[in-house]
Amino acid sequence: GSDRTLDRDCTTLSRHVLQQLQSFSPEAQDLSALMNRIALAGKLVARRLSHAGLMEGVLGFTGEVNVQGESVKKMDVYANDVFISVFKQSGLVCRLASEEMEKPYYIPENCPIGRYTLLYDPIDGSSNTDNNLSLGSIFSIRKQEGDDVDETASDLFTPGRNQIAAGYILYGPSTMLVYTIGKGVHSFTLDPSLGEFILTQENIKIPDKGSVYSVNEGNFWQWDESIREYVRYVHRTEGYSARYSGAMVSDIHRVLLQGGVFLYPGTREKPEGKLRLLYETAPLAFVIEQAGGRATTGHMEILDVVAKKLHQRTPLIIGSKQDVAKVESFIQNGH
Numbered sequence: 001g002s003d004r005t006l007d008r009d010c011t012t013l014s015r016h017v018l019q020q021l022q023s024f025s026p027e028a029q030d031l032s033a034l035m036n037r038i039a040l041a042g043k044l045v046a047r048r049l050s051h052a053g054l055m056e057g058v059l060g061f062t063g064e065v066n067v068q069g070e071s072v073k074k075m076d077v078y079a080n081d082v083f084i085s086v087f088k089q090s091g092l093v094c095r096l097a098s099e100e101m102e103k104p105y106y107i108p109e110n111c112p113i114g115r116y117t118l119l120y121d122p123i124d125g126s127s128n129t130d131n132n133l134s135l136g137s138i139f140s141i142r143k144q145e146g147d148d149v150d151e152t153a154s155d156l157f158t159p160g161r162n163q164i165a166a167g168y169i170l171y172g173p174s175t176m177l178v179y180t181i182g183k184g185v186h187s188f189t190l191d192p193s194l195g196e197f198i199l200t201q202e203n204i205k206i207p208d209k210g211s212v213y214s215v216n217e218g219n220f221w222q223w224d225e226s227i228r229e230y231v232r233y234v235h236r237t238e239g240y241s242a243r244y245s246g247a248m249v250s251d252i253h254r255v256l257l258q259g260g261v262f263l264y265p266g267t268r269e270k271p272e273g274k275l276r277l278l279y280e281t282a283p284l285a286f287v288i289e290q291a292g293g294r295a296t297t298g299h300m301e302i303l304d305v306v307a308k309k310l311h312q313r314t315p316l317i318i319g320s321k322q323d324v325a326k327v328e329s330f331i332q333n334g335h
């Protein structure tokens with residue numbers, strides 16, 4: 001087959017970040033270096049996943065339960081540690097916070113110069129790990145205010161609009177990295193033989209309407225009546241298809257490219273739902289808004305929600321403008 005990389009200019013991720021900013025500004029240099037480190041973490045995780053079934057000690061559970069009350073997988077721990085070690089070496093990040101750590105992780109030697117915090121979900125879709133199905137990693141970068149080594153990380157309790165960069169890595173048939181620094185959404189595909197993420201699509205725009213709805217209908221009787229009514233509406237309307245993989249990164253990636261809506265509503269027992277604001281819903285909301293879509297709790301835009309605690313959860317309705325508005329109308333007006 002023909003090698004597409006020869007027909008194009010082979011824009012690498014770090015070069016792309018620089019191109020979007022004034023290349024020599026300190027901000028551009030920082031962001032380029034930060035994205036480069038995230039890419040390295042993604043490559044390390046992708047490499048391990050590609051051998052998972054062949055190596056001892058990769059698949060399965062650790063026996064621990066995380067702060068979310070979930071059983072931890074070995075890959076959750078591996079990926080969590082990968083991000084820590086790549087950022088220890090970068091100097092730019094003073095603090096990391098993730099789904100798998102109850103408290104923020106400080107790298108004191110970086111704090112004098114590293115004024116950034118990395119928020120991340122090391123493995124999104126953990127339940128897919130042992131089945132060789134798609135997984136993701138989600139990241140968000142914020143400026144860090146104040147120097148105190150504060151375990152509550154209360155300086156992060158500001159709207160998601162304050163994110164400097166956000167995106168995800170999708171470990172699918174190929175590994176992709178999708179990111180925004182507030183100047184559109186761009187995707188890169190890992191060329192494993194080069195070890196580089198190469199630009200595949202610039203300024204991705206989500207369709208205003210799609211045909212996919214993506215929700216765990218196993219929770220039907222746990223939802224509020226308004227969500228049930230929306231799903232009944234979808235069932236009786238021609239042209240909708242259900243798609244749900246168990247990893248929101250892959251489900252939302254499909255929605256980004258083809259349109260539609262992904263929902264993780266609250267349930268009676270858990271009105272805030274399952275997904276966490278700072279390292280799941282806010283970064284994905286930033287990406288989808290930058291692509292021309294929307295993300296809401298049903299009552300307010302995800303990017304306006306202010307966390308009250310590090311692991312705060314929010315309901316999520318995200319995707320094409322018209323599809324999100326449809327769900328919203330059921331929540332707010334009952335139809």
Ligand code: AHG
Nearest residue numbers: 121123124125126127216246247248
């Ligand atoms: P994580 O694996 O990071 O804990 O997140 C899993 C999330 C998300 O990726 C997915 O869409 C959702 O949980 C699936 O949950 P249900 O099995 O409850 O549908």
Ligand code: MN
Nearest residue numbers: 068070099126
């Ligand atoms: Mn989890």
Ligand code: MN
Nearest residue numbers: 121123124125
């Ligand atoms: Mn997740």
Ligand code: MN
Nearest residue numbers: 099121123124
């Ligand atoms: Mn996770």
